[in-house]
Amino acid sequence: MLNYIAVLLTLVNVVAILYRWRNKKVLLKRYVYRQTTLHQIAKLVIPTNEELLLKKPTQYKKHITDKTVRVIQTPDRKAYWVKDNKFYCADVLDGEFNPDLGKEIKTDSLSKKEMNKLLFILDSLNKGKEDDSRSSGN
Numbered sequence: 001m002l003n004y005i006a007v008l009l010t011l012v013n014v015v016a017i018l019y020r021w022r023n024k025k026v027l028l029k030r031y032v033y034r035q036t037t038l039h040q041i042a043k044l045v046i047p048t049n050e051e052l053l054l055k056k057p058t059q060y061k062k063h064i065t066d067k068t069v070r071v072i073q074t075p076d077r078k079a080y081w082v083k084d085n086k087f088y089c090a091d092v093l094d095g096e097f098n099p100d101l102g103k104e105i106k107t108d109s110l111s112k113k114e115m116n117k118l119l120f121i122l123d124s125l126n127k128g129k130e131d132d133s134r135s136s137g138n
Helices: 001-023 035-046 049-054 059-068 111-128
Strands: 070-075 080-083 086-093
Touching: 059 111, 070 111
Parallel strands: none
Antiparallel strands: 070 080, 080 086
16 A cells, blocks of 8 residues: 555656646746857957968068069050159060160159159059058058
C-alpha cells in the first residue's frame, strides 16, 4: 500500500511540473554586451595594424617621390612638367622628349586661355598625389 501512495504522489508531481512548464511565460532574453562582443564588433570597423602600416609613408617612398618628376604629354606634341616650382615645356619627337631641352614657361606674359591650359595641366599632374598641397601632415 505504501508503494501505491508513493507512485500516486510521484505521478501527481510529474503532471504538475509538466502543466506548469507548458504554461510558463516565455521571457525575452536581455542581450548582455560583453567586452569580447564589443571587440568583435570593433574589429569589423577599425583598420588592422597591417592596413595602417601600408598607409604610413616610408623613407623609400619619400625618396622616390622627391627624385621623380611627373610629365604629361599633350596632343600638340609637347611635354609639360614641374620641377623646383617652375613650369617646363619641351617638344616631343617620336614619343620621347629631352628634359635638357625644356624651356621654363614665364606666366606673366600668357593670355587667359593659355593660363587656363597650364592650370589644367598642373591639376592633371597633381592628380593622384596624396600630398599635393605640401601641408605639414606628411
